[in-house]
Amino acid sequence: MARLELDDVRKVFTDDDGSDIVAVDDVTVDIEDGDFLVLVGPSGCGKSTTLRMVAGLETVTDGDIRLGGRSIVGQKPQDRDIAMVFQSYALYPHMTTRENMSFGLEESTDMADAEIDERVENAADLLDIPELLDRKPSELSGGQQQRVALGRAIVREPEVFLMDEPLSNLDAKLRSQMRTELQRIQEDLGTTTVYVTHDQTEAMTMGDRIAILDGGELQQVGTPLECYHRPANHFVAGFIGEPAMNFFDATVEGDRLVTDRFEYPLTADMREAVEGADGVTLGVRPEDIEVTADGPASDDDEFDTVVDVVEPMGNENAVYLGFEADSRDTFVATVGGMRRIDAGESVVARFPSDAVHLFDAASGDALHNRSLEDAADTEPRI
Numbered sequence: 484m485a486r487l488e489l490d491d492v493r494k495v496f497t498d499d500d501g502s503d504i505v506a507v508d509d510v511t512v513d514i515e516d517g518d519f520l521v522l523v524g525p526s527g528c529g530k531s532t533t534l535r536m537v538a539g540l541e542t543v544t545d546g547d548i549r550l551g552g553r554s555i556v557g558q559k560p561q562d563r564d565i566a567m568v569f570q571s572y573a574l575y576p577h578m579t580t581r582e583n584m585s586f587g588l589e590e591s592t593d594m595a596d597a598e599i600d601e602r603v604e605n606a607a608d609l610l611d612i613p614e615l616l617d618r619k620p621s622e623l624s625g626g627q628q629q630r631v632a633l634g635r636a637i638v639r640e641p642e643v644f645l646m647d648e649p650l651s652n653l654d655a656k657l658r659s660q661m662r663t664e665l666q667r668i669q670e671d672l673g674t675t676t677v678y679v680t681h682d683q684t685e686a687m688t689m690g691d692r693i694a695i696l697d698g699g700e701l702q703q704v705g706t707p708l709e710c711y712h713r714p715a716n717h718f719v720a721g722f723i724g725e726p727a728m729n730f731f732d733a734t735v736e737g738d739r740l741v742t743d744r745f746e747y748p749l750t751a752d753m754r755e756a757v758e759g760a761d762g763v764t765l766g767v768r769p770e771d772i773e774v775t776a777d778g779p780a781s782d783d784d785e786f787d788t789v790v791d792v793v794e795p796m797g798n799e800n801a802v803y804l805g806f807e808a809d810s811r812d813t814f815v816a817t818v819g820g821m822r823r824i825d826a827g828e829s830v831v832a833r834f835p836s837d838a839v840h841l842f843d844a845a846s847g848d849a850l851h852n853r854s855l856e857d858a859a860d861t862e863p864r865i
């Protein structure tokens with residue numbers, strides 16, 4: 484097991500017409516021994532390129548990658564003690580599960596057959612597939628094939644697992660089962676893991692820490708709840724969370740924020756935070772908006788709205804609200820699933836001041852994040 488460090492790592496590709504594409508822009512992340520780091524971001528943000536540089540499948544333009552304190556830049560992929568699992572299972576079709584899992588060890592080590600067998604059987608137990616050892620890939624479901632692909636990585640007992648969207652080919656239910664199982668396996672093995680996904684739910688539920696990339700640049704590294712409650716910037720705030728945070732462009736006028744829809748009172752803390760900012764974006768998460776039926780709005784932080792659309796999701800309803808009837812310019816609030824609320828209804832929406840985030844409109848940087856009772860609130864409660 485080992486610590487993996489990426490130090491100002493940069494990757495520039497050259498286009499066919501000779502122009503530079505900066506795929507990864509000075510990324511620095513320190514992944515502690517045994518940690519599970521999820522690298523998340525939208526398509527094209529540089530996740531796979533980062534992972535491929537760690538694996539040695541892509542050269543590094545600038546910066547350093549260290550494993551256990553030693554630079555691995557320039558080392559051949561096969562000399563790095565790293566195993567990679569891809570979205571496509573890439574199993575050999577003519578080989579059984581046992582052969583697929585043992586092949587790499589037979590080819591690249593001088594390990595005795597008995598030891599290889601033992602490793603394969605232990606991995607098969609861990610993955611709950613011992614009865615599949617003599618089947619070929621065509622006789623396995625997608626989920627089972629993905630377990631075999633994982634098994635092939637596990638038997639190598641590497642220092643690091645790199646996983647590139649390994650669950651994307653599975654249906655939603657199986658994906659969620661495998662998420663839990665992968666976490667259990669990673670915890671059992673204690674192997675440092677970097678897991679790439681574009682799915683923020685996967686990132687939130689799986690990672691000890693998540694690293695959020697956009698346009699090749701690292702936006703924030705933190706625990707899922709840190710990134711959720713204390714986003715470093717507008718991008719992270721909008722990317723993490725489903726339905727996404729609502730944003731309203733505003734200007735600061737004295738002790739108020741003025742948007743084209745409403746005015747919002749600033750607390751003393753907020754006033755201090757926005758000092759000097761030309762434009763500000765107010766952010767509020769759907770679940771923090773309080774929706775009540777008894778209008779009209781009577782407080783500064785309350786607004787008269789009309790329900791445009793209700794999306795029932797069982798456990799909750801996503802309610803799209805406009806500042807006037809039939810407005811397409813809506814924001815979203817979530818309310819309990821048992822609550823009856825209909826399109827066309829007039830309701831009051833309250834943005835509680837302790838739940839409001841403020842971002843600098845020009846840079847996107849967070850100026851003020853929602854208040855939490857204490858720092859421990861960014862950690863899960865058990």
Ligand code: ATP
Nearest residue numbers: 496497504506525526527528529530531532533681
């Ligand atoms: P996705 O989730 O869609 O796989 P990603 O976040 O993994 O996206 P990368 O595949 O790392 O993104 O690509 C990052 C950027 O680098 C993109 O703009 C991509 O077009 C570019 N890129 C990747 N590989 C090459 C290449 N071999 N040559 C030129 N440009 C490349």
